[in-house]
Amino acid sequence: MGSASSTPTLASRVPDGWWMSHKRYRYYMLFAMASGILSLGSLVLLVAVSALSKGSQAWAGFLAMLGSPAGLLLSVVVLVPTCFFAVRWLRVGVKIPQVKLGPMPAPGAGMLYVAHFGLLIGVSLLVILLLSGVVA
Amino acid sequence: MKVIRHDIVLVGGGGAGLRAAIAAVEVSPETTVCCVSKLYPMRSHTVSAEGGAAAVAGSDDNLDLHAYDTLKGSDFLADQDAVEQFVQEAPGELTQLEHWGCPWSREPDGRVAVRAFGGMSVKRTWFAADKTGFHMLHALFQTSMKYDRIVRLDEFFATKLLVDNGRVCGVAALDIRTGEVTAVLGRAVILCTGGAGQVFPFTTNAAVKTGDGMALAYREGVPLKDMEFVQYHPTGLPGTGILITEASRGEGGHLYNNEGERFLVTHDYGVGNKAELGPRDMLSRAIMREMEAGRAFDGSYGKYVHLDLRHLGEKKIDEKLPFVRELARNFVGVDPVHEPIPVRPVVHYMMGGVDTDITGATPMPGLYAAGEVAAVSINGANRLGSNSLTECLVFGRRAGEAAVRFAGDCADGDERVLVDQAEAEHGRMDALRNKVGGEQIAVIRREMQASMESGCGVFRDQGSMDATVAALRQLKGRYADIGLSDRSKVFNTEIVQAMELRNMLDVAEAVAQTAAVRTESRGAHTRTDYPTRDDSQFLKHSLVNFSPQGPEIGYRDVTLTRWTPEERKY
Amino acid sequence: MSEPRIVKFEVFRYSPEGAETGEGKWQTYEVPCPDDYVVLDALNHIKDYIDPTLSHRWSCRMGVCGSCGMMVNGTPNLTCKSFVRDLEHPIRVGPLANFPVVRDLVVELESFMDKLKSVKPWIIRKVEKDVKYGEYLQTPDELDSYRQFSMCINCCLCYAACPVMINEPDFIGPAAIALGFRYNQDSRDEGEAERYAVLAGEHGVWNCSYANECSEVCPKHVDPAAAVNREKLVSALQWLHILPKKGA
Ligand SMILES: Cc1cc2nc3c(=O)[nH]c(=O)nc-3n(C[C@H](O)[C@H](O)[C@H](O)COP(=O)(O)OP(=O)(O)OC[C@H]3O[C@@H](n4cnc5c(N)ncnc54)[C@H](O)[C@@H]3O)c2cc1C
Numbered sequence A: 001m002g003s004a005s006s007t008p009t010l011a012s013r014v015p016d017g018w019w020m021s022h023k024r025y026r027y028y029m030l031f032a033m034a035s036g037i038l039s040l041g042s043l044v045l046l047v048a049v050s051a052l053s054k055g056s057q058a059w060a061g062f063l064a065m066l067g068s069p070a071g072l073l074l075s076v077v078v079l080v081p082t083c084f085f086a087v088r089w090l091r092v093g094v095k096i097p098q099v100k101l102g103p104m105p106a107p108g109a110g111m112l113y114v115a116h117f118g119l120l121i122g123v124s125l126l127v128i129l130l131l132s133g134v135v136a
Numbered sequence B: 001m002k003v004i005r006h007d008i009v010l011v012g013g014g015g016a017g018l019r020a021a022i023a024a025v026e027v028s029p030e031t032t033v034c035c036v037s038k039l040y041p042m043r044s045h046t047v048s049a050e051g052g053a054a055a056v057a058g059s060d061d062n063l064d065l066h067a068y069d070t071l072k073g074s075d076f077l078a079d080q081d082a083v084e085q086f087v088q089e090a091p092g093e094l095t096q097l098e099h100w101g102c103p104w105s106r107e108p109d110g111r112v113a114v115r116a117f118g119g120m121s122v123k124r125t126w127f128a129a130d131k132t133g134f135h136m137l138h139a140l141f142q143t144s145m146k147y148d149r150i151v152r153l154d155e156f157f158a159t160k161l162l163v164d165n166g167r168v169c170g171v172a173a174l175d176i177r178t179g180e181v182t183a184v185l186g187r188a189v190i191l192c193t194g195g196a197g198q199v200f201p202f203t204t205n206a207a208v209k210t211g212d213g214m215a216l217a218y219r220e221g222v223p224l225k226d227m228e229f230v231q232y233h234p235t236g237l238p239g240t241g242i243l244i245t246e247a248s249r250g251e252g253g254h255l256y257n258n259e260g261e262r263f264l265v266t267h268d269y270g271v272g273n274k275a276e277l278g279p280r281d282m283l284s285r286a287i288m289r290e291m292e293a294g295r296a297f298d299g300s301y302g303k304y305v306h307l308d309l310r311h312l313g314e315k316k317i318d319e320k321l322p323f324v325r326e327l328a329r330n331f332v333g334v335d336p337v338h339e340p341i342p343v344r345p346v347v348h349y350m351m352g353g354v355d356t357d358i359t360g361a362t363p364m365p366g367l368y369a370a371g372e373v374a375a376v377s378i379n380g381a382n383r384l385g386s387n388s389l390t391e392c393l394v395f396g397r398r399a400g401e402a403a404v405r406f407a408g409d410c411a412d413g414d415e416r417v418l419v420d421q422a423e424a425e426h427g428r429m430d431a432l433r434n435k436v437g438g439e440q441i442a443v444i445r446r447e448m449q450a451s452m453e454s455g456c457g458v459f460r461d462q463g464s465m466d467a468t469v470a471a472l473r474q475l476k477g478r479y480a481d482i483g484l485s486d487r488s489k490v491f492n493t494e495i496v497q498a499m500e501l502r503n504m505l506d507v508a509e510a511v512a513q514t515a516a517v518r519t520e521s522r523g524a525h526t527r528t529d530y531p532t533r534d535d536s537q538f539l540k541h542s543l544v545n546f547s548p549q550g551p552e553i554g555y556r557d558v559t560l561t562r563w564t565p566e567e568r569k570y
Numbered sequence C: 001m002s003e004p005r006i007v008k009f010e011v012f013r014y015s016p017e018g019a020e021t022g023e024g025k026w027q028t029y030e031v032p033c034p035d036d037y038v039v040l041d042a043l044n045h046i047k048d049y050i051d052p053t054l055s056h057r058w059s060c061r062m063g064v065c066g067s068c069g070m071m072v073n074g075t076p077n078l079t080c081k082s083f084v085r086d087l088e089h090p091i092r093v094g095p096l097a098n099f100p101v102v103r104d105l106v107v108e109l110e111s112f113m114d115k116l117k118s119v120k121p122w123i124i125r126k127v128e129k130d131v132k133y134g135e136y137l138q139t140p141d142e143l144d145s146y147r148q149f150s151m152c153i154n155c156c157l158c159y160a161a162c163p164v165m166i167n168e169p170d171f172i173g174p175a176a177i178a179l180g181f182r183y184n185q186d187s188r189d190e191g192e193a194e195r196y197a198v199l200a201g202e203h204g205v206w207n208c209s210y211a212n213e214c215s216e217v218c219p220k221h222v223d224p225a226a227a228v229n230r231e232k233l234v235s236a237l238q239w240l241h242i243l244p245k246k247g248a
């Protein structure tokens, strides 16, 4: 108490490029950057919606674009960081709901883990099945 | 000179100090307390206490039993009126702490759980896993934050009591951050500065336990009581001295020698069927005897025995003793779930301290003391484990309340006289910071510690104690010639170490001198040349007074109420 | 005991006085280290026998008082728990990141102390029970719901690790939030409504980007990131009036 800045201090200075200076931060930065690339995915989605609205020809063009080598490359480029992002997020994310909310007991970590990844895999499978036309 | 004025000045923000501060502001709606502490309060060494705090809890227990256990543990040197008061107020204090958020471990039905402890005949030790002191200290510290009338001076080092006409009216405190001395004035002063384990080389005590409060009071003419009684804890880690709590034996751990014997059971060390739950002085002696008999293990830090917890199983260890597991793994690379822990006796606690009555008042008007710095005395010649955390609470509160009463009845001291003394301290600090000399702080400290270990260890005799007394006198002479190299004022820890060393030399001398003249064995004071207790001469507290020629020693009868001293056999 | 090994240390030095002011510097020391030396032992050896002008904080040397946190080879750590034998040499010891430096390895903690106090870390109740009626009952499960968050030793390693702190020094930060959350979760407490404004306010939980670094460096496994992000969930539901605030 009372002695705050009673003597001069050296401001804590963070070195330039701190976020690449240590592997702890590099991992986190990779995660943050992955979210940037992820947004590319939503861009594709936007294009899809706009193509849909323009009629079947535009839609066919869009599908062709997706199927082209460049389109495939784009999908891979988006898919890898998306998986990385999802896995890291779901892994740390399990910690969040482990809290007693109102009268409900706090769910356990194991259950949430299974639920998180189960949901991710389940929904992905469903989408794949839908797209491949197995399920009408 | 900066002058700060409050009703009460508190030195020390450990368990005792924080309890005193809260008591003072709660008992009186206007009182302000200034807490001077050389550490941020939550760093105080109360934080390291592991095992628990004692107070009667279960229906199988009663106050008289707690009192009797405590008295027997003390080898009947404790004052019986103080012990009665202590056991009576203990349960309320621990409950109060529960109300302040301390996360005591619980029974399935939600009541507070208790565990067994050494020398206690039933389970009465409340615990928060094995981080009891940590949780108590943080609960107290956090609770203290809610009172704006508790004003903290963190990282201020009290260097001297300011005395006006025989009455204490404040302290001079060095702001470690700026190097300036502040006169902290009040109408009463409470010392809660903790123990002095650092006068020994091998101790569970933190670096900061340097007996400052004892030395401050002693140098102003306040007697120190029962200083010869130094507790060795039987189970410290070799090398670091880190404590492995008695709770590990309370939960069922066993001690083994190198022949695989549970020597407390197979040999007669006076602990009877209490075995590992015998009192600390007896267990420490037993381990030393095992070492002498060649039945201990040899390691790079000398001899040790084994503390085996394996039969408790991983679940119980993790639930009840997680910190023990963490410490053993981190500091000796042993996982107690799979291997026994190496342990040996280690200096742990000062039974002695500033002479106080049961309100915490010392013979000097206005000066109070509580916690490990004080000797009320409820610990006598040997403290029972888990009594001292409770002592911090019971007598911390008592001292806080008594100080408020005292401060309410008297006028402020003469500011000029007090500030003059603080000015003189300021001058002394400047001189010390710039002192040139041939002796090194670290070297004198090391020699003092070595000499204390050789003369005032678990076993003592006249020759070794006399040698220590002589060595200490010589070290004090050499201290006058220390040189400092850090001339800077900002956060100069060298000057702090220099002052701590001076305090330790005074305390060490008091320990060695009182030990050398008590020609009996009692509790932790065990003499090979006088192996028995002598109630006819020594059912008395020693009182040592400072004089420039050296300590002057006197005695006072122990207060007896309902219990007659008997042979201490378990 | 085997012969001590000579280990090189680079220790940060800064003093606001005299010729050494400025930006601070790294000073090299060679320290004889027995095999079981921790970094703190080496610093104490330097202080005692090589250079008494070095300033650093420490006390318990058993990892519980929280005094001795420093940057060890770039990572915040308790020096009393960092074994020299486990580290890459030379060993760089600096003051905790994200705090102003007072001197050498000593950092300014006042703002941290204010943050701690701001979350009202004490039991708040409408009606207090008299001590003579005994304890508040609390089952082991209720205890477990906050126990982990009561283990914080205030060592501030989490502040040094948190990337948000770099740009948002007023963020009340992992330890303080975990402590506020600890009291909110305590079955004896009714202060959630009083803490809401601070925990969910401008400098509160929403500054956190869930880097999880605080939990990575926490020497006591408090997992402050869990507390911060659970508080996000709880306070969001409270903001939406889906969940009541205890004590409101
Ligand atoms: C490892 C260990 C385990 C223990 N386990 C138990 C247990 O299980 N049960 C039990 O009952 N007891 C236990 N004890 C004993 C008990 O913890 C202590 O006796 C008790 O905590 C002392 O508290 P205190 O408030 O008197 O002093 P401390 O907590 O040591 O506080 C001293 C305070 O005084 C301040 N101070 C000191 N000198 C100065 C100065 N010159 N100027 C300003 N401030 C100063 C310090 O900053 C600090 O705030 C244990 C002790 C140790 C070492």
Ligand code: FES
Binding pocket: C058, C059, C060, C061, C062, C063, C064, C065, C066, C067, C068, C069, C078, C079, C080, C081
């Ligand atoms: S010295 Fe106490 S935590 Fe390291």
